[in-house]
Amino acid sequence: MQEIKKEIKNLLAVADVKGDVQLTTPPNPEMGDFAFAxxxxxxxxxxxxxxxxxxxxxKIKDKKSKMVARVETAGPYVNFYLQPGEVASLVVKEIGKQGKKYGDNKSGKGKKVLIEYPSNNTHKEFHIGHFRNVAIGNTLVRLYEKNGYKVYPVNYLNDFGNHVAKCLWGLLKFHKNEQPPENCQKWLGDIYAEASQQVRDNPDFGKEVAEIQKKLEEHDPEIWPLFMKTREWSIEKFEEIFKQLGVKHAAVFYEKDLKDRGQKMTDELLFKGVAEIGEGGAVIVDLSKYNLDIALLRKSNGAGLYLTSDLPLAVEKFKKFNVDESIVITGTEQNFYFKQLYKILEIIGFNKKLTHIGYGLVNLKEGKMSSRFGNVILYEDLYYEVYEKLKMESKQRHADWSEKQVNKTAHVLAMAALKFDMLKHEAAKNITFDIKEATAVDGFTGPYILYVVARINSILEKAKDEKIKAKGDYELLDKPEEKQLLLFLSQYEEIVSDALREYNPSTITRYCFDLAQKFNDFYTKHSVLNAENKELIAARLQLCIAVKNVLENTLDLLTINTVEEM
Structure with a gap:
């Protein structure tokens, strides 16, 4: 795309157009391929x-250009019509040459970025909200890498908060003599939900939970071994889930390792006058003059909070990796909290680039998910439901397939359905997952994209069987649908840059879907294997290969695999 635009800008320079030249795409292809206002x-x-x-x-109508076929005006616009054969030759050859590196750029060369996700909690469920966090985080990691950055994906496990005390209290009070089931992590999540309900129904239980929290803070030998054992259950299960989802953390930080440092930082902030003693003896930072209200650093009973640990965490991440930017991905309900955190760090002179990306909640039909109330959809439960649905449909379509092939295909389709649905919305928007919609092979879904890739595979396989060896003539790719498809392929590098600049993976899903749609539009109107002559057949096969390559590139950014056949 840049080479095409460069040639147009060179023509405009002949006409004494100077400065930053902005080219746009006309609303109708009949009005040209590019326009200059x-x-x-x-x-x-x-x-x-x-x-x-x-x-x-x-001034430019008589200037010769290999890329520009003709120039017209429409009111205040100069419209440029490109030579289809030149566009095809440039785009198809470039995609073939670059392969998986097509769309790469070096804008981030020499720069390092850290991305923290999904920041989940031990002793609680890994639900589909966490899954959305992982989907966003994985894609941002790939986007940064494709833009030339060195990326450090890390996680911060909240393994020491009030939720842990509540879970351990519930385990000791109601399940002390029970044998843990095979899925210990799910069991802990159920106990946490039950304990939360019990505390709500019986407020006096809150004092017992507070006592457990105090013992944890003091590393009391009466509770510490149980804490460490149950903590390990959670970590082992999370690692299993992360492996399935393709998450590879460069490091994991734990709240239990930061609490003491956070308490020391709180004392230092008190000494420096940044923090003060508030009502009841709690330690606060008054951020009212920044319209950020009061930030609570330490409870009146001396216990720490998330903020107590997040302050040293921010420092530790830069100390360990020395990055240019540190990103944290959490739910949008924490937007205000991170503004408070970053303001406190700014006040104490921690002048680093800190970015918080908030994503919307994943909703059920009865409302938003909350593991405090137990009405959550666990990631594993949802995956199994989607997987079983797609497995059944694969069996119905392919009675001759082996069980192994059915299972493998169903898994890839399930991951595509789930990941694509989580990523197709802008991160900050709340979403409602609809299994029927997400698994459909038509519409704005992951399985639809995989279906288009499988269709191209089928075309290429048939061409191989027919031993088509003619040399493609790109000048023959002159149909409007072919030209629009080629121009859209050429936009991929800009799409990759735009998605990163806006921290918006949905830009990639939209491009991926639109590319699949444009290919289907082309394929519906123009035969590939039964075209007028062998040269055109060969050229269209090269176009098919280019589309397949770019679709697979976009899916790779979304950490979605493809299947040869559906």
């Missing part, structure tokens, strides 16, 4: 935009 140059040249457009056309 003459409002700015009209003002500069002291004439109407329409007259400026006419003047530009007159």
């Amino acid at each position: 003459c409002f700015g140059v009209g003002k500069e040249w002291q004439m109407s935009p329409k007259d400026a457009a006419d003047k530009i056309k007159e």
Whole structure:
């Protein structure tokens, strides 16, 4: 795309158009492939935009260009019509040459970034909200890498908060003599949900939970071994889930290792006058003058909070990896909290680039998920439900497939359905997962994209069987649908840059879907294997390969695999 735009800009330079030239895409292909608005140059040249457009056309209409076939005006716009064969030759050859590296750029060369996700809690369920966090985090890691950055994915496990005390209290009070089931982590999550309900129904139980929390803070030998054993149950299960989801953390930070440092930092903030003693003896930081209210650093009973640990965590991450930017991904309900955290760090002179990306909640039909109330959909339960549905459908379509092939295909399709659905919305938006919609092989879904890739595989396999060996003539790719498809392929590098600049993986899912749609539009109107001559067949096969490569590249950014056949 940059090479195409460069040639157009060179033509405009001949017409004395200077400065930052912005090219746009006309709303209708009949109006050209690129347009240049003459409002700015009209003002500069002291004439109407329409007259400026006419003047530009007159100056460049006779200039020879391999890429630009002709130039027209439409009111204040200069419209450029490209030579289809040149576009095809440039785009198809470049994709073939670059392969999986197509779309890569070096904008982040020499820069390092740390991305913390999914920041889940031990002793609680790994639900589909966490899964959305992982889907966003994985894609941001790939986007940063594709833009040339060195990326350090890390996790911060909240293994020492009030939720741990509540879970351990519930285990000791109601399940002390029970034999843990095979899925210990799920059992802990159920106990946590039960304990939360019990504390709500019986407020006096809160004092017992507080006593457990106090013992944890003191590393009391009466509770510490149980804490460490149950903590390990959670960590082992999380590692199993992360392996399935393709998460590879460069490091894991634990709240239990930061609590004491956080308490020392709190004392230092008190000494420096940044923090103060608030009502009841709690330690606070008054951020009212920044419209950030009061930040609570330490409870009146001396116990720490999330903020107590997050302050030293921010310092530790930069100390360990020395990055240019540190990113944290959490739910949008924590947006205000991170503004408070980053403001406190700014006040104490921690001048680093800190970014918080908030994502919307994943909703059920009865409302938002909350593991405090137990009405959550666990990631594993949802995966199994989607997997079983797609497994049954695969069996129905392919009675001749082996059980192994059915299971493998169903797994890939399930991951595509789940990940794509989590990523197709802008991160900050709340979503409601609909299993029927997410698993459909038509519409804005992961399985639909995989279906298009499988369709291309089928075309290429048939071509191989027919031993088509003619040399493709790109000049023959002159149909409107072919040209639009080629131009859309050329936009991929810009899409990759845009998605990263906006921290928005949904940009990739939209491009992926639109590319699949444009290919289907082309394929519906124009035969590949039964085209008029062998040269055209060969050229269209090369176009098919280019589309397949870019679709697979976009899916790779989403950490979605493909299947040869559906």
